Amino acid sequence: METIRIFVGTSEYEDKWIERILVYTLLKNTDRELDITFMRPSMFKDWNTNGWGTPFTCFRYAIPEMCNFKGRAIYMDCDQMNFRDIGELYDSNLGDCAFGMVWDTLNKNPREFEETEYERGWFSDSVVLIDCEKAQKYIDPIDVIKDTTWGYKNVFSKTINSPYRDKCEDIIIKRLDARWNSFDGYVTDGESPDRQNQEMYALDDIWHLHFTSLSSQIWHPKYSPHGKSSYKRKDIAKVVWETQYKVQKLVELL
């Protein structure tokens, strides 16, 4: 079986807590070989990081070139936890598309889309299955990405025709099952007007969880300026802490 290349966007050291949980759960749920690379700021020292929301926002766009535009790779933010064999995501049928992503109904798009039908909704690039060869067509060389003022995210969004779904879905992006990027247990691609009314997955129906709400993240990384709010899903919090107890004991043993 093919080794699965996974790239994790993360901070230098502030997210170790969740990184360990992510890696532990990825390994626990698969028999496949995993080749995991943490994309830390120290790997990309000369990048212009002005305007990034996290310490690692635009590193993900370097992946195809880092893989020499060959094979597949998975990108994920570090603030995630796995519940299902990541090999199933890796083997997903992308058709002729370069990327596999989950549709995020509630994402608020840039100001130019306000009060249009495109005000909300895009394909989220916080979990991405990448065909590195096909992706070359839609991503600039690293030398361009690293110097982009205020981040390459907007450039990439425009290149893949986001948020115009009809111009990117099944052409550039294959829509993944939303359980591969469930935002705090919500049905990420559910047809809901707001988070309060968005449907939730049962715990055993979440394949890969993304702690998207920075205020309620259970570990509160030091770089986050956000106030803290309680985590709503007690069942998820319980699993996270149970996993953390195991992970910490493992760390201390090794």
Add this chain to the structure above:
Amino acid sequence: MNYTPFYDLAKDAIRYMNPENDWRFIHADSYSFYNLLPNAKYSSSFPLWEELHSSIFAEIRQNINIPNAVINNITLVKASKHTICHPIRPHCGIIGLEGEAYCAIRNGDPEDTKLLAHRAMHMHSPNLMRWGDYNSFGFSVAMGEKPIFPGNRICNLYPEDKCVFFYYSINDPKTKKGAIPIEPAQRGTG
């Protein structure tokens, strides 16, 4: 005061939780368990906190002799050698657990003393300061005994490297029921 739940929680929190930032304690590892704001309540999901929070609240209320005190913040702090503390505001308390720290309580109206307290956030040797000249008194914090609650007074705290303590805050008991005062720095921080 029964320190057992405080020691138990601190031990497990430092072992299992991720160290956080708290604006009050610069360059320290902090672990926020509870924060009550007018429009929101934060309570950590850390299992031992959920188990112990009632007994911790009860111990604090008993210690300050305000049975109905509205506790609005509890944070564990582990200082580093670079830690600088903002002045501890009125109606806040410190429960020292480990290490060494020096404290200076400033008598007088907090409105008058807060500027001096801000100026003195960092001090090389607070134990050499003539605190009496500033209508204040300084002392080494006793760890595991004598929790500090200066009431309606401001104090400065100078923790040494690896000092571990709990910080808590209550609403001003004189405030009308239902009105929860918040400081500007807290406003909008969730």
